[in-house]
Amino acid sequence: MSSASVQIIQAVMLLLFAPLAAGFISTCKARLQNRRGAGVLQPWRNLRKLFKKEVVMAHHASWVFRFAPYIVFTATLMAASVVPALLVDTPLSLTADVIALVALLALARFFLALAGMDIGTAFGGMGASREMTFSALAEPAMLMSIFVLSLSAHSTNLTTMITHTINTPFALHPSLAFAMVAMVMIAVAENGRIPIDNPTTHLELTMIHEAMILEYSGRHLALLEWAAMVKLLLFSTLIVDLFMPWGMTAQADLTGVAIALGLWMVKVAGLLFVLALFETSMAKLRLFEVPEYLSGAFVISFLGLLSYYMLEVGA
């Protein structure tokens, strides 16, 4: 197997498994709430249904509204194919480092928010305003936790960072713990999960992501929902990559890739289960408590930075 083929397998895998991951969370949540749930495949069925349906667009929707789903989808998919899931060193992983990865997701968000503004409904504008505001507040915390991670690896390239973590003997670094907590908090916020936003509600005055895509239908809606699922899986893979990359293979041979695939699935499933656990046991925050949550994430990541300089630099 060449590394290019593993690259393609990896990207396709993230794309195809994303609805399963979403289904896995909702099934976990259903079981935790003593319900049977619709099954792991339900998101796939929803997507298939939406792809078959007709697209209805408002009279004065412009090309921004029409092309935004494609831009959002491709930017997210591009970001997903940069993240190594199985093989440490994939051909595309050099295309964008972590900062460029975050910027690709920002590009997707920019067009999603513009699409929300395009129709001119109050809901669309509301969603756009909130999404952009909260993501802006999340950005410094995101960068700061990346910063903490890049300090010990001296790099922002994912491949180098992963190699560094695999090759250093395991030790408990307080800075990494801080960075991880901050990163998980940001990942929850960026994906619009509880306690920031609830992806399962429609027509609530506190909704953010759903408010922006309220006017979409048919394949456009399918693309946007799929992109959101890919983004969730992407963040899970990113957290796995940065904090527990053990088991990823350096060579593109069949056994190595198979083992890496198995371990990746276990790790991601574990992470998603924890997310389901939190979502079941927590309520959504009030809208104006979200900035406090995000600045909390920033302070935690900044503590990680300080603890790196104070505790780990000399040691």
Add this chain to the structure above:
Amino acid sequence: MNTAIILALAACSMALIAALAPLLLRQPVAQRTGLSLLLAASGLLAMIAGICGLILGGDTLILPLGLPWMPMHVRLDALASFFCLVIGSLLLPVAIYSQGYLRDETRLTSLAIFMPLFVLGMLGVVLSDDAFTFMLFWELMSVSSYFLVTFKHENLENRKAGFIYLLMAHMAGLLILGSFAVLYAAAGSFEFSAMREAAISPFWASAAFLLAGFGFGTKAGVVPLHGWLPEAHPVAPSNVSALMSGIMLKVAIFGFIRVCWDLMGSGDFQWWWGALVLAAGSSSAITGVLMALQQHDLKRLLAYHSIENIGIILIGLGLSMLLAHFGHPMLAALGLVAALYHTINHALFKGLLFMGAGAVLHSTGTRDMESMGGLIHRMPWTAALFLVACLSISALPPFNGFVSEWLTFQTALMAPQMGGALLTAIVPFSAAMLALAGALAATCFVKVFGVVFLGHARSEVATSAHEVDNWMKVGMAIPAVFCLLLGLLPVLFIPLMDRVPQLLLHASLADSIHAHGWLWLTPIDVAHSSYSAPIVLIGMLVLGGLAFWLLHPKGRTIRRSVMWSCGNPHVNARMQYNATSFSQPLRRIFAGIYRAEEELHIERSRHKLLADSVHYAVHVGDMAVQYLYQPIGKLTLYIAKLLQHEHQRGIHAYLAYTFITILFLLAVYI
């Protein structure tokens, strides 16, 4: 005498001819065409001169002009060449744009005289090689731009803005003069070549740094010296705003680099200089974008974004100064290149944004975003080009703003431990502030594009808007193409900018930049970080094209219907989110910074539960104006009042004053 400097002087002479032409051409049409043509020629020449100067190297020249004992010294080195390129690359499109923009203007003479003089001033500052020439052209730039700000002097608002602008420009000029005086005292000559050689004590070097920093900082709009900027930029004609915001602020950055990096001995910084520049940069970036978010005057909003972007440039410069002080020349070179990259990026996208705002103003007659909306349907070209600038300024790949911010992040991330713990923590903190500023800028431009171009028209003027003519479209298309090129192929442009750190820091990025070919941007080496914009773009085009092709409705058309309104049949354009409501969450989150004054007035004549009309107004003032400018203004008035009795004395009192003054001066002189 090499080609580059001749071309640069030719660009200056073109501007001079353009300034004289309106005296011969009296017809508005002739004046307009002459202005556009000559300025476009000047811009093209400046661009070529800049590129030639960067590739071939520059030259110095003594012109037989100026005072008899002090001829003008001219020098085109790498730094001057780069800023010539910046000036030229925006001047050319703005000149083309002006041909369309000024079409309806009947009294053009003052604009046609002062706009070329303004350009001449900027080119002269960049080329000058002695303090006298520098100050002469600096003042030419400041004074001529005053007349451009007050072009529509019949409006009170414009005259007020012009007064503040002139006042602060001269305060800045005075401080810069002070910094040259310190350097003159050390060198004994006004020539820059003598200043470079002169040894200067750390105390006087710091004095010169502070004077230059505050002087050039005022002109560049660094917080809290920015008070003039959001007043002057909106009221000037839009083509002039584009030049003022796009290049004049950069000329101030040029002056700062020239004095602090070149004249005072390169790389010889004290650590707190870098920390101060970094702090000023971070606070400007954050304050600029937070203020911008609360504006609903389109051009005023853009003016605040200039403050933000100057802050980003200063973050790069401050990092570079710190790294140079602590002995990391390669990283210092990276910081400087990041700052220069953002300099040319900002010139291009901000020029484009102001031209776009000018197109909207030309077409609707208003700068108020609350009465726009839906312009993408009536001005499709302007909308598409404006969107390119929005993406660029929001630092989104694959456009140019992302490259320079990415380089700045890399500089900050790669900065090793320096000095004490406080200093080490300041660098990542400023990087986090940069991240916040970048993300808030994206928020702001979603608001701008969403409110101005998307949604429904909010007023009659927006409904009757029309697309602008081809001159203006071409003028906006050129910087848009540059924005994409600078975003896609940074590896081709960085070697050109690399000449500047070679000159100033004797360090070069050439080895690491070229190591992986044109496709990969690797500022330090490939293990540290890499970014490939072409692959990102191609990947997105392929994936997006594939998705579109697979999903495209074969034989099915998209059904159009009314928008969904929760069953409410009476939906009107005023129910949309507008500029004020879009930024409401931020007003609440940053309430302590904004201190917004809100007024709510509800009229109830029929029943206490039935509102007849609701009036809501919110006002966010500039803290710097409220807490710094107004107290200084009041103090000045108070002192003037105390002294006013002295104005009304008899002749002998005046004679006594004169006598005391002469005695004082003699005492000082001897």
